[in-house]
Amino acid sequence: MGRFNNFLSSDETVFKNHVALDYDFVPKVIKFRESEQQSIANCVKPMLHGRSGRNLIISGTPGIGKTVAVKKIFEEIEEDTDQIIPIYVNCWKVNTTYKIMIEICHQLGYRFTQNKKTTELIQIAINLMNKSSIVFAFDEIDKAEDFDFLYIILESVYRRTMFLLTNYSDWITSLDMRIRSRLVAESLNFKSYSKQEVNDILKERVDLGFYDGVYNSDSFEFVVDRAFLFKDIRTGLYLLKESANCAEDRSSRIVELDDSKKALDKMDDFKTKKINNLNDDLKMVLELVKDNTGKKIGEVFDIGIKRGLKISYKTFQRRIKKLTDSGFIKSEIIYGGSEGNSSFLYYNNQPTLDDF
Structure with a gap:
């Protein structure tokens, strides 16, 4: 018997719509974020009258709907008006002023950006932006390596609104005063979902992503519990999808509790493999x-120096940044203490199967 004979065929899959289980999928209605979406929309309203809108710093922990809420508003802008052009940039992926200006040019339809000097590229971008009213969303703004692009937009773009998305509510205090004084931003904090809200959000994704009757109640409840514990809808989406993959691997059309436990175990295994892939220097710092x-x-x-660490402080900082960007550790900056700004480090110790 061939090794593929026992697998489910294409018309026997448990998946109805894979896309509905992706992190970037934008549902028709963003549950439990109506007031936040209205606040975002209100910042854009003045632009319908030819004026700049209000700038907004949107904060909250990862995986609680900041990005999807903004993208939903951007969808509505594109559907309802030609007067405003939305531009979305993820500053983790596009993290310098030069790269961001290239991205803005590309989104505005200008592709001839190769071999342009920075000053030339900036002027081209400014000219393009001033042909329209622009609403910007700079996601993961705290990951940008410099913030000159904010100053350029605030100084040179006539009609604009700016949304800055970050996990840290106090991020703005790290901005240069020349930018802060021009930004004059309001704040919007996204609170974590309640357990019932997590349940309802993931139930909607199950209904959209799977055929009826695929998820058994114990398995779904397990996923909800873990997503609520992690305070991250993305964890729930991963577990929903991976649990179903585990069910299909054993040629079943029903997702059982053991499938979801196996999916969670894969999350732990993945983190272990990522740590094992670090070089020895990074492992020591971690x-x-x-x-x-x-x-x-x-x-x-x-403490590291006393243990025999033989690197400079600047090298240590670079390694901390690599580990932070990779999600192994978290860094929290406390501003304005008796010793000035202080950076605290936290090991990103996600729960494992043994913790439940």
């Missing part, structure tokens, strides 16, 4: 943070 989570970066560095 172990330092793990043993000293919650301490200031300078304190962790000093």
Whole structure:
């Protein structure tokens, strides 16, 4: 018997719509974010009268609907008016002023950006932006390596609204005063979902993504519990999809509790593999943070030196940034203390199957 004979065929799959289970999928209605969406829309309204709108800093922990709420408003703008052009940029993927100006040019239909000097490219982008009213969304703004692009837009673009999305509510305090004084931004904080809200959001995705009767109640409840514990809808979406893959692997049309447990186990295995793929220098720094989570970066560095770490402080900072960008650790900046700004490091210790 061939190894593929027992697999479900294409017309026997448990999936009805894979796309509905993706992180970037935008449902017709964004549940439990109506007031936040209205606040976002209100910032854009003045642009319908030919004026600049209001700037907004949107904060909240990862996976609680910030990006999808903004993208939904952008969809509505594109459907309802030709007067305003929405531009979305993820600053983790496009993280310098030069790259962001290229991205803006491309989104505005200008593709001849190769071999352009920075000053030339900026002027081209400004000219393009001033032909229209533009609403910008800079997602993961705290990942940008510089913020000159904000100054350029605030100084040179006539009719604009700016949404800055970040996981950190106090991020603005790290901005240069020349930018902050021109930004004059309002704040909108997204609160974490309640467990019932997590249940309803994931239930909608199950209804959209799978055929009727695919998910057994124990399996779905397991996924909801873990998504609520992680405070991240994206975790729930991953578990929904991977649980179904586990069911299909055993040629079943029903997702059982064991499938969801196996999916969660894969999350833990994935993190372990990622750690094993780090070079020895990064592993050593990660172990330092793990043993000293919650301490200031300078304190962790000093402890490392006593343990035999033989690198400069700047090199240590670069390694911390790599680990932060990869999600292994978290960094929290406390501004304006008695010693000035302080950076605290936390090991990103996600729950494992043994914790439940």
